[in-house]
Amino acid sequence: MPTSLPPVEEMLNFASERTGKTIEQLKKAIEEYSTKYAEVIRSSDRLMTYLYLKEELGLTPPISTVPPSEIVSIEEVKKSLAKSGLSTEGYLIRQWTFTTSSQNEAIGFILLDKTGSMLGMLFNEQVIENWKNHNLQTGDFIRLRNFGVNEYEGRKSMRISARTQIEKVNKPPYSIEETATPISQLRDGECLVIHATLLTTEETEYIGCPYCGRKLDVKEGQKADCQKCGEVIAEKQTWIRALATDGTEDIQVTIPPRLVKKYGKKAIEDSYILTLAGTYRKSEGEFMVEYIAMPTQKTEAKPQTVKPSANMLEEKIPLLLQSWNGMPEDKLIEQCRNLMNATEEETRKAIENLMNQGKIKLEKGIYTVTN
Numbered sequence: 001m002p003t004s005l006p007p008v009e010e011m012l013n014f015a016s017e018r019t020g021k022t023i024e025q026l027k028k029a030i031e032e033y034s035t036k037y038a039e040v041i042r043s044s045d046r047l048m049t050y051l052y053l054k055e056e057l058g059l060t061p062p063i064s065t066v067p068p069s070e071i072v073s074i075e076e077v078k079k080s081l082a083k084s085g086l087s088t089e090g091y092l093i094r095q096w097t098f099t100t101s102s103q104n105e106a107i108g109f110i111l112l113d114k115t116g117s118m119l120g121m122l123f124n125e126q127v128i129e130n131w132k133n134h135n136l137q138t139g140d141f142i143r144l145r146n147f148g149v150n151e152y153e154g155r156k157s158m159r160i161s162a163r164t165q166i167e168k169v170n171k172p173p174y175s176i177e178e179t180a181t182p183i184s185q186l187r188d189g190e191c192l193v194i195h196a197t198l199l200t201t202e203e204t205e206y207i208g209c210p211y212c213g214r215k216l217d218v219k220e221g222q223k224a225d226c227q228k229c230g231e232v233i234a235e236k237q238t239w240i241r242a243l244a245t246d247g248t249e250d251i252q253v254t255i256p257p258r259l260v261k262k263y264g265k266k267a268i269e270d271s272y273i274l275t276l277a278g279t280y281r282k283s284e285g286e287f288m289v290e291y292i293a294m295p296t297q298k299t300e301a302k303p304q305t306v307k308p309s310a311n312m313l314e315e316k317i318p319l320l321l322q323s324w325n326g327m328p329e330d331k332l333i334e335q336c337r338n339l340m341n342a343t344e345e346e347t348r349k350a351i352e353n354l355m356n357q358g359k360i361k362l363e364k365g366i367y368t369v370t371n
Contacts, residue, residue: 005081011049011061018059029056047081075115077149078156088158089143089169091176092136093117093191093277094290107131110191110290111142111158112277114179117191120158121150127162134166138291141172176293177275183249188282191290196244196253196276199320201269208237213257240268243319244276244287247312247340250319253278253287263292313342313350318359318369326368 006014012023021029030052034042042048053059071087072080080086090113100106100123107122122128136142144166148159160166181192208215209226216224216234224234237257244253253276255268268274275293280286313336320335321327327335332351336342342350351367354360361370 005046005050005079006061008045008049011046011053014061015053015057015059019057026052044081071143071145073115074111074113074118077118077158078116080149082149084146084148086147086149086158087143087145088118088147089113089141090117091172091179091277092138092140092142094138095136111144112176112179112191112193114174116187118156118158120144120147120160122160124162127160127164130162131160131166134168136166136168139176139293141169143167143169176277180275183244183246183251183287186251186280186287188280191277191279193275193277194244194246194251194287196246196251196274198242198244198253198269198271198274199250199316200324201240201242203265204239204241206237207234208257210235210237213237238265240265244274245316251280251287252285253289255289255292259289259292268292313340313346314354314359316340317347317350317354321360321367322369326366328365329367332367 005011012026015021015026016023019026030048033052033056034048037048050061053061071089074088074090077086077088088111090111093110093112095107095109097105097107104123105125105128107128109120109122111118111120122131144158144160144164146161147164148161150157150159176193177195179193180195183194183196186192186194206215207218207220209224209229209232211229211232212226214226214228215237216226216232218224218234220234220236222234224232226232238260239257240255240260242253242255244251260268276287276289277291277293278287278289281288317332317336320332329351333344333347336347336350337344351360355362358370360367
């Protein structure tokens with residue numbers, strides 16, 4: 001039966017409270033205790049801590065058990081000590097093919113639910129064929145039963161085998177929008193979903209590989225040799241980089257060519273609200289988009305929104321002006337109305353306050369940020 005052991009810190013505190021030993025004393029004792037086990041076993045700090053408490057101290061920490069074949073969250077899969085027989089479900093955010101070092105085809109994918117996301121891998125030819133036969137598309141809600149877990153450098157991934165049951169769920173228990181995380185709570189390196197409005201956009205175009213996006217030194221439509229994909233027909237590649245907001249926090253988002261091609265620049269840039277699934281790269285200060293849910297267009301009826309506060313307008317207007325390198329008043333009023341549901345009166349009041357504070361200035365009919 002798969003089980004989820006408590007974190008090492010919790011088990012150490014549990015033992016310390018009941019034995020009076022310090023955490024450092026317990027760690028040292030566990031280190032000595034683990035030497036009697038093979039290296040592959042003692043490499044798990046959680047397992048060694050649990051076994052030491054149970055065998056040497058006669059203590060059994062509370063353990064969360066998961067019944068066989070029960071669907072558990074991705075968070076529970078990551079915590080579980082079990083290496084096989086696990087089941088979960090979620091949205092397929094991305095899938096891709098790649099070639100292994102032995103020149104065999106493999107498939108990678110990202111699955112996401114309300115608790116987080118996890119990488120998955122398929123290597124066996126029969127398993128890959130079974131996966132393809134299900135005709136799974138990004139955005140599908142799928143259920144996986146009886147898969148295994150691999151761990152490499154502290155990162156766990158799902159291992160799909162011939163015993164794994166794959167099911168596409170036509171009526172998901174929740175929408176992908178319900179999995180959204182506030183921008184302020186994004187976790188570095190993890191694929192998560194945000195709701196965002198694009199405040200500004202900037203496009204970068206070049207000629208490149210239609211499959212991997214690498215830049216190629218040829219003209220559009222010509223044959224070229226891509227180092228990764230072989231012979232291809234070069235196509236125009238468009239990246240969109242944007243300043244996005246969820247109404248509370250802002251973030252730089254990057255949308256790759258494959259998504260720009262799928263939805264079109266206009267559909268993305270004219271969207272009122274976007275549901276974006278992607279990975280936050282803290283070191284680079286950006287959110288790399290992996291999937292876009294069907295956007296709500298500005299031309300459609302707008303959902304009810306909370307009216308912007310004066311402080312919010314006064315925070316966002318300088319960002320707009322800075323991103324656009326200045327803007328006339330009518331354009332600024334239009335942008336604040338589209339992006340923040342602000343009335344003309346509210347925007348004019350915010351402009352007046354910012355002018356009085358010396359944060360923005362008006363020259364030749366153009367508002368700009370004061371240096």
